[in-house]
Amino acid sequence: MTTHSASPSPAPRGPDPRAVDDRVTPFHIDGLDVRGRVVRLGTSLDAVLAHHDYPAAVKRLLGEAVALTVLLGSTLKIQGRFILQTRTDGPVDLLVVDFTAPHDVRAYARFDLERLQAMQAGLPAGAGFDSGALLGHGHLAMTIDQGLSVNRYQGVVALEGGGLEAAAHQYFTQSEQIPTRVRLAVAEEMRPGGAPSSWRAGGLMVQFLPTEGGRVRPVDLHPGDAPEGTDLPETEEDDSWVEALSLVGTVEDVELVDADLSSERLLFRLFHERGVRVFETENVVAKCSCSRDRVMNVLASFTPEERTSLVENDKIAVTCEFCGRTYDFKAEEIVDVAEDGSGDSDAAAQG
Missing domain, CATH: 3.55.30.10 (Hsp33 domain)
Known part of the structure; x- marks a missing residue:
């Protein structure tokens, strides 16, 4: 049952x-x-x-x-x-x-x-998922x-x-x-x-x-290097x-x-x-753990040259691969965060 x-002493019951x-x-x-x-x-x-x-x-x-x-x-x-x-x-x-x-x-x-x-296309008709x-x-x-x-x-x-x-x-x-x-x-x-x-x-x-x-x-x-045909020991379960x-x-x-x-x-x-x-x-x-702050901290950990390479139309757009949410940042606000040194590396790792 x-x-x-x-x-502390549960009584048996049905499922x-x-x-x-x-x-x-x-x-x-x-x-x-x-x-x-x-x-x-x-x-x-x-x-x-x-x-x-x-x-x-x-x-x-x-x-x-x-x-x-x-x-x-x-x-x-x-x-x-x-x-x-x-x-x-x-x-x-x-x-x-x-x-x-x-x-x-x-x-x-x-x-x-x-x-x-x-x-x-190369699988037989009705072939199962592999x-x-x-x-x-x-x-x-x-x-x-x-x-x-x-x-x-x-x-x-x-x-x-x-x-x-x-x-x-x-x-x-x-x-x-x-x-x-x-x-x-x-x-x-x-x-x-x-x-x-x-x-x-x-x-x-x-x-x-x-x-x-x-x-x-x-x-x-x-062992990986045993000669072919070697009888290996068997473990009894x-x-x-x-x-x-x-x-x-x-x-x-x-x-x-x-x-x-x-x-x-x-x-x-x-x-x-x-x-x-x-x-x-x-x-x-x-539930996705991404957030604007976490993405900003990730960007703040990049070098100025790396951040510059990401700028398009005066902004940096980052899309979370997990949930598809897109975060837009102005290039100058990322620089401010980086210069301020307030990045949270744990949040960045999780973003």
Whole structure:
């Protein structure tokens, strides 16, 4: 049965059938020593995607990136930002998703339309969405930024033709040494009468965190220079984690994006035999952190020559890549800020 943590000794209850979008639901499975999170995105994802005229394939990929970033960023117990960024050689060569704790998210994708159309033209009729092909090869960086007073933490993993799920698994194996499994799904909802479609995304993350020491065995990373045919040691996985993986493997994409299926009912379907406790949900809000002051501080950090090169028609126009908002400045007001020395470098970094 599903239990809630609101009281010191909560009584078991059934899963809440109310499906609410733009929420993260943390949970714990005592019988398997597994904790995790479910995220369901609706209007917040639409708001993030609405700022640019992205093709459908790019919207799907960016939706996956947003769901993954919210899953990971919402675990932060501090005020700060979690930033996911890819740089690759694929048709979508840049993704940036910025999650500011406790709930604000914004995102941007850069793509080559001609390459994207050529790739899609070469696919068989009815071929599915392939995030790995869109990304290509490069790297994915995950950064925790707590401001100027604390050093940034960054983990980087290679992207070698796989998707974001595979990259997340590699990140946790390589950087965190925490057995982790992630599932992501994105869907477009078509509306009758030619009305604009809407987008939904869902994600599920489980992690094996046993209380008994020694149950998590570090995975031996491939040495890279072993001769071909060398038998590498295999790490035996804990039975509880194997069971959790088996259950998560039954999740279908449609369950993660079903607007009528609540997160609690989904968790009950998966883990009711082991018992699952859910905790207070957390909101997700599409919100850009740009502002006139922050953009001005960014410009003030440029050299006079750099600022001069940006002047057109006696003004400098700056457009936020995330939300599309444009800020106009007179050249002399930027110079005044620079000479005054009142720039806020933390704001500039976030602008």
